[in-house]
Amino acid sequence: MTNDSNNLQRGALPIADLAYTGTVTYDATDPDTKFPPIRRLLPPEGAPNVLVVLIDDVGFGASSAFGGPIETPNFERVAAQGLKYTRFHTTALCSPTRAALLSGRNHHTVGMGAITELATSAPGYSSLRPNNCAPLAETLKLNGYSTAQFGKCHEVPVWEASPVGPFDHWPHPGNGFEYFYGFIGGETNQWYPAIYENTSPIEPWGTPEEGYHFMGDMTDKAIDWTRQQKSLAPDKPFFTYFAPGATHAPHHVPKEWADKYKGKFDQGWDELRKETYARQKALGVIPQDAVLTERSPGIPAWDEMSETIKPALVRQMEVYAGFLDYADHHVGRLLDALEDLGELDNTLVYVIIGDNGASAEGSMHGTTNEGFTINHMNDIETEEYVAAHIDDIGTPKSYNHYAVGWAHAMDTPYQWTKQVASHWGGTRNGTIVSWPNGIAARGEIRSQFSHVIDVAPTVLQAAGIPEPTMVNGVTQRPYEGTAMNYSFDDADAAEQHETQYFEMVGNRAIYHKGWTAVAKHKDPWAGSDHGLDDDVWELYDIEKDWTQSNDLAAEHPDKLAHLQRLFLIQAARFNVLPLDIRTAERFNPDLAGRPALITAQSQTLYRGMKRLTENSAINIKNKSFTVTAAVELPDDSVNGVIVAQGGAYGGWSLYTVDGKLAFAYNLLGINTDIVRSEAAVPAGTKELRLHFAYDGGGLGKGGTASLYAGEEKIGEGRVERTIPFQFTFDETVDVGQDLASPVSPDYQATGNAFTGTIDRVVIDLGDDDHSHLADPEHLVNVAMLKQ
Template sequence: MVREFAGKIELVSMGDGLKTEKPIQRGALPIPDLAYTGTVTYDATDPDTHYPPIERLLPPEGAPNVLVVLIDDTGFGASSAFGGPVETPNFERVAAAGLKYTRFHTTALCSPTRAALLAGRNHHTVGMGGITEIATSAPGYSSVRPNNCAPLPETLKLNGYNTAQFGKCHEVPVWEASAVGPFDRWPHPGGGFEYFYGFLGGETNQWYPAIYENTSPVEPWGTPEQGYHFMADMTDKAIDWTRQQKSLAPDKPFFTYFAPGATHAPHHVPKEWADKYVGKFDQGWDEVRKETFARQLELGVIPADAVLTERSPGIPAWDEMSDTIKPALARQMEVYAGFLAYADHYVGKLLDAYEELGILDDTLVYVIIGDNGASAEGSMHGTTNEGFTINHMNEIETEQYVADHIDDIGTPNSYNHYAVGWAHAMDTPYQWTKQVASHWGGTRNGTIISWPNGGVEQGGIRNQFSHVIDVAPTVLEAAGIPEPSTVNGVTQRPYEGTAMNYTFSEGQADADERHTTQYFEMLGNRAIFHKGWTAVAKHKDPWLASSHGLADDVWELYNVEEDWTQSNDLAAQEPERLAHLQQLFLVQAARFNVLPMDIRSAERMNPEIAGRPELVVGTSQKFYPGMRRLSENTTINIKNKSFTVTAQAEVPDAGADGVILAQGGAYGGWSFYAIDGKLAFAYNLLGITTDIVRSDADVPVGAQELRVHFAYDGGGVAKGGTVALFAGDDKIGEGRVERTIPYQFSFDETVDVGADLASPVSTDYAATGNEFTGRLDWVRIDLGDDDHSHLIDDEHKLAVAMLKQ
């Protein structure tokens, strides 16, 4: 039998040493099964009985293994591979075996970059014009990938690859990210991955992660004290999966998407890794930019005539920062550097495993150092807990508070993020940061490709323009697999990226670039690249809300063939060229679902107005034993109002002990539990204080209705309230919570029935062994009618949503 692909022919055995030239078409997926058309005999022993052997589905001969490593929130100027201050020897190891790409681009934000990478189409084409939490019903912003844009792993799987994803997802629509699915847009099974081990949201606590294995929540194997860290864990899982795959199907190539939470906040890393950088950032971010720029020139990852851009407006100079906080600021960067170096170390562990298996040289490796520019979402002086920012409680975290908690940064006692100035330094030599799709600081990410046995030049540099949508067509061309015309019966929209394979071989450094036009848009920040020129319009700063309409934005014009870093605005000198590029942007925006551009706040935060479904509605929600790891998107909202938690329980003869229902963790949340036979309610205010109310009397043995009622003080958001504890109709305890969390308890810690998973809300119990010792039939939350959440500023709601990615 013959298989036809990319203009080539595969001869496939038909049995008895026979070969035939019947083609199997890889362009329509799944590949159709061909009916046997030969002679059918009555008796299997008849000498005329001939059937071809059953053939396993395999990709074309020579198709490589593929490893795509996508680092999170890392700017162009962070890794030593591109002149940065953070030692990344394993990224450099890949570069020595392959090519550095100096003009590779992302979308300026995480969910959109990931969706574009896996789909081979622009982020608005696949519905990811923003993050999943601010989806609307407009096609370009729905967070729903259309079924005419099948993802790369699905295409590879249907062509005989094994496929697996490890680490961060953040592509599942928020109303589908629960235990009941649907799972059509989860990595497994709907996204084409046969195995998934990672987290669904924009970030996770690296010490206490919220992990899914395929579609089931699973718990880490240990605690931080026992040596657990998610980066190490996900790498071990990736190595185990690869070893098994090569043991059981050595002739099948794999596609592995390895997407760590590093280096997205929280910047969690073992202390010894951060300590490697002690004292190396005391000079501050302005000097670090200059030092990085000099190394970049020396490495040749920017041209000799490149200009170091000025500090972007609104970012303070290092000398403007107070002496009180400078040691903590330096420590923030030490921790970040340790986190990136730690991630590089574990990428190296994965590469070592490939080498031990003898498959590294047959593997096409992509290392994309950042899904966007470095993150400027950590405030001007950084934070020990992002919860302060998302809950509009920054006044609690003074400079003195940050300085006093310097030793917590990076440890399980923090949920930290570095200051804006460090983000800008990590985007050297460019202007701006993550979220700002108009300028290279938000969208240009150093990328490395190696494939020793695939003809990729070793140790070279490529300067051709490329974009994350180019990854999928590059992989298919390397594998000899055609882009499918139909998948699962649906006619496919063509890939919008350009294969990068033409740059691979020696002598192609000066090859004419083929990706000649590319639009960028995020939150109104927008740009167009076309044949060596960019027209750009920055609409808003990452740390500020929208303050004006799109029509009021100021456009800039750059000749990026001569002005590598967008340092010399030519808009005044060349108005006709600018007008032409502005028009071209509108054409591209209309073509790829960018219109209508959406800079709204209130409408996008209200699901009913935005047009996206809500999983949980109403004023009551009932939970049952075994329901755990329920995100805030999938549970009823008790903030800024009165509420009651009721549990139908069986208290054992030894007395009540353990958690009945908990939400959040050590960085913010509440817990209803029993301890030493008594009832208790704990309210953790962002790790600053924990108010605990305990009952005066023991809980009676036997069947009991246990209840806590929180009576909200009212008068605005984030107020306190009175707590009353009940066993049946008897009030057995009362106390106060002085202040509450107004907007969000946690980025990834959850509602858990019968236990408090991950970090503990209360100091009354540990992170493990806190399960309720009796039996729970059900637990119910009922809300009061005194909701004050409408008082939360809508612009702040949008800013909070952006912090989640």
């Protein structure tokens, strides 16, 4: 039990400093001189540490803790000391789930109706958390907690995700975390991550060859931060939000972890669903009468897949399994550190196994590089190509994602996957809660309905901290979640979270007192192809039909109509309206009503500028462009990168090798065209230039690259094909070096800094832009693949 012995008024934050109203003496040695001692701000006595672990892109049927085929002994370890919640729900997508988790409000309430890349000016979709919805971390910090976030943050508005900020919506300082170590965006390369420490970009301590992997790195940082907190302030509890990129694509993991699963998926995804279903019944995480749903429409049967691709498909799943197992291992390291500090028993631990269902964004036969899908270049990645590159899957040579069929299997026993908010496959995620000092139950199951918005009120109730009515002078909107504490020691407690809407890109549902009405608008691998009024609503009696397998819409039309009306009421109440299934309009910042950081036809970059995402860099795709670098060359043997964008999976670089100027264009890792000067650049040259003349006639065409030293042309060559939509998901524009993985095979990932001096680099666009020819449906798929 918590006890606020200081009787602090915690309802308005920051807690006001009260003026001393007693007698003030003239001489400090006067016996009447008395002042109350200065007290450090601490939470109420007995408030626990809080650790929230949020794993990425994991379905209900993946982890062994919930009957899945992937070994997660540390998740099971937490469950043995606490509770498994079998009806815990997310929003079906990354950014919205995280925004809801960290605020205690529905995702549309805090402006995150979709991912940040699809933000509009509508309040429910702006990607801007309003200041009347203070985040949980801010509330805990202002009540005396130490706060830190590690791993993924995909809640920063795209126009604020640059070195100039503003940082109001970054984890630090805007979202209440005193320390942040992780990446900004939907995903990052686990071998070559784009890391920020607070708001400053930093580089990994090593390369993959030297044993570097981001999962291990972020865990080390979390352990070190926790040890320091408890060393210097042992009586001060912490709130740690541990959100790895695992197991979002790219599925990157050391080979030995993937090899643990060799042969365990040869039976294919259909048989795997049956095996998982049987284990789930045996564990009791689904009822004995729960029905295994049919394979969702559009997902191929395992037997339909060709023998050519099957070995690669199996390896995709082995790699994914190894990745989740590896993530569990590092969560275990963090738990070990807490145990070593003597803090684990007094830590409220949430392990939320997935921010949505498993991802069906990897195509029907999977991919060795997501860039093929996002750039509409799947014609390059044939089944034969995937099969031939089986050994690259999971390694630094790939940017891989498994096939749709595996995603569906990872969501067993439910229908559908990530993005599909209408069905449990998209929104039901196994969740574990442990707090040995505060929860008497051990190893039990809880089946009360709960949602990610319930985490924040649960934490505050456990800490004895009231929900604030005012934060930083702004009257607060009440939490919309329901504290789960009532169920901690009572498996039969009546359900308190009785109503919950779901909506994502038109896929929508309403849960109310044991019934769900649902309408799926679009498949996760397809664009929106019809109006909302054409959607077919389904009705399920959850008391009798745990998995939404028996549609009762035709039998109970009045019940369905009642729930449809309730959905509209909830939608109006929580900023869901107007429902937005637009395609090209939301991709275009001007039409969507959100700011764009770069709108000019020219951009000047100065020396030292680095880690500029594609949202904060000028767009050179599908058009001619010129790169002009103002430099000083110490001699005629200069080396290193002048400017680069992207990396080994796609991008371009202007650089020098032994004094010769070179331009490399990397086409998604399958081919790199390199144009070189015939002779070394003369010492004393002040300007180096690349002009790329685009062929035109459509998207992703080739062009001619011409190299200049001053006004003298020193080289020319062809680039046969270019990237039409996006170079990479996370690699960046860097001046004076090529960070992370290298664009060109002419240099390595490290040691590629330019040995001359760069003053500035100017990128000018031509007037022959062909981007308007893009398919609007594909543009939205591009955005959705980023989360």
